[in-house]
Amino acid sequence: MTANQTQKTKPSELVESVAIRFAGDSGDGMQLTGTKFTDETALAGNDLSTFPDFPAEIRAPAGTLAGVSGFQIHFSSHDIHTPADRPDVLIAFNPAALRANVEDVRPGGMVIINIDAFNQKSLVRAGYQDDPLPELRERFKLVEIPFTTLNREALQGLGLSAREVDRCKNFFALGLLCWLYGRPMAATERWLGSKFKGDVLEGNLRTLRAGHAFGETTELFPASFVVPSAKIESGTYRNITGNQALAWGIVAAGVQMERDVFLGAYPITPASDVLHEVARFRHFGVKTFQAEDEIAAASSTIGAAFAGQLAVTVSSGPGFVLKQEALGLAVMVELPLVAINVQRAGPSTGSPTKTEQGDLLAVLFGRHSMSSLPILAASTPGDCFHTVLEAFRIAVRYMTPVIVLSDGYLANSAEPWKIPDVASLERAPVRFAEPMADGEFKPYARDPETLARPWAIPGTPGLEHRIGGLTKQDITGNVSYAAPNHGRMNELRKQKIEGIADALPPVEVDGPDSGRLLVVGWGGTKGSITAAVEAAREEGLEVSQIHLRHLNPFPSNLGEVLRRFEKVLLPELSDGHLALLLRARYLVDVQSYSKVEGQPFKVAELVDAIRKLHAA
Template structure:
């Protein structure tokens, strides 16, 4: 079917059965006879040839997105010196994160299968207050249930990672199908002014790096981080090059005893003057007894406050703290032709589909470019500069236009074209290509 060279398969058989010649020859005979039969009888009406991408040397293993997410969190705990705690409730398609992390007790990982979604996130917040890397995992219905506790984590300014493995909705919807329909819920689905960081993984193997980065941001900036994956990524598998952990940065939480340099005695909502990050006091450290909670606190004393100007000040601090994280993010990259008229924008798991469509169009000599977002709130600092460079901007999503609406709100005056599908299925490269070719040909595409 794919015109693949079977020599590598023969070599694998030799390694496995080299000491048993009769078994080796039997397996090679079955392999070659079956291959030749299919070739000589033209059993498939159409054959394909797929060019592989060059791979870096190293040790590879097969991994799913959910497994990669779990290992990324373990790596972040190692790099931060914090214990990893997962409080979670089983829900399709996120449950495998809980299953995977439960296997790593020997690495100090603690997992709790809670009685419900609310207990899952609140145990994780409690673990963060106690000094751990608190994590909770869920899908769309569970994210809705966790919204009040997420607001509590925003108010207390504690590190928390929430992994949302999106599925089709609304309500219980399509548990085993994949969509990108939780974005606006992740961005805005809490009461009050409740900003937090939102990220999205792009491939099954990228789930490792995305989870590591989500944990780094949560710990270093004292904020909840929602990491969006989906059923397509979580259950999908890829060949993963096992990374060298020494190449990953050390994670440095803002411990009060290490980083606070003020002359007045520390209070729980004292902040770094550049990042606005609240200093972290771990309970049990002498001299740093304190309380935090869901009621608004005075920015100086940390006691409960209903004073109007103080509330406005604290709302501003929490908003600006998230905005300033953009200073620490990598610049948004452009793929394709910088002098093209059309820019294609995507986020999350549509990366491979959009890239295939764009590369296919460019292979015919047409000019087109794409940029794909991993960091959603805040956006990378050069986002507006990239987007305004092109005459036509197309946003491709597995929803009815959520990222397009968000982007228009962040960058005024944009006129965006939208390609949307909400079918519970991965996007089709051919459909994206046809839509983009219509735009390139000047057709009146909406």
């Protein structure tokens, strides 16, 4: 039997953009439901942005606030930058999910609940004293649907256990939402077909279609909605998350630089997915190594770099700080590698699944003594791909470890990504030092332009040499404790890193080149800041914006750009790390707007901050 496309009998309403949040227990499959809805939305041609927000616990006790997992998707017929401050629609699978999320919903928005999950016991477990529904009916469009019952009815007669049947109910909801917003379901059906077989496949397909048909026939929804496709730059698109883009960037580096990749890593949230994803690509010549700890992950990576591999390690805050001693050695021996920090909320274990930008000063200054190295930050999920590629090119060209900063928000958020044409990506084949028949090899003789030392790898006759953490004599690399030499080597390393700025593109200002207010950002806050700047401009405020990828060294024209504005606002998900650096470096009165709650900025709070500073 083929899926019978029912004739549309209900009217449809045109809307420009919608934000939907799926919420349920950690085991309810909310992340999966959201991801599949995202895929269908992308195929429908909307611009979109997602925000998965889930607890660190794998399965907290069912029905409790601690176990609520959420996935928000914002999609639109125009260009959007964030997952939206407030959802227009909430789908809550139980009272806890309702209680944890309902106050975020736009006043008058739609709240769809699984009424089967609402009883005295579950209300108490969620912390409700009284039945919350009467009050919510006043404030929201409350739609009560017996998802559990409808799903069980749809799956009658299949050879599935009661537990297996109930596990399918998220796909009933998905089918319903697909009807409500005119999404196709073919990609989800294909995915189910590749993932399951037999009765489990049949059960999921049946309930998905039943949910769709329910939308068409129920009187709960008088109309469906149409969100026309967005007008975005032409090309081939796909959805991508930040972690996936980091992983693919790592694989791409091996191809574009014509050298195999080694990834040493130790599992840590929210960076582990990069290791998982890269591990799938052995056929690209990629070797992944799950080390015994963070220190071994960094150390093995430096060993791989010494051996001539494109080497990379990935971690998150608490793990990253454990790598700092090894990174100091990499600075000293001047070997090329990339170290990625997918930042999370801290300090210490903090909130592993929540986002933050709190590691900038740690990665810049967290090694002892003078050990400067380049730092790049990705600004969107798709930008993670290009940032990693650039990091590898800088690492090899300047013979230095390079740090890439991502964050928990970018890591798991998805956006439509214009697939790059590989032929258009920069190729930068690795060049090693050539064998020498005679003469003395000088491991610390430098390229006059970049100040990089040669990359001389084991197996090359005539280049046998020793490197290590002890201070090295200029040119020869032999151990030296001579005072002037120590100063000179420090200076050379510093000059080398500072010199990278000469090759960086100048900062480009979005909006007027000078004027009343400049909003500066870096990393994963780009979407929120861009949306806020656009909103402020719509209010008639003159606002300019820059967003930095290069945090060390800064682009050469940065100070001059900052000084052209009367006011500078710097929103950061930390207590103002970049603001501190810019004030110190350029003596500009940068105003920090900081938030450290483990959550991304809301557009509204940034618009507010812009208004205030503009008027000040």
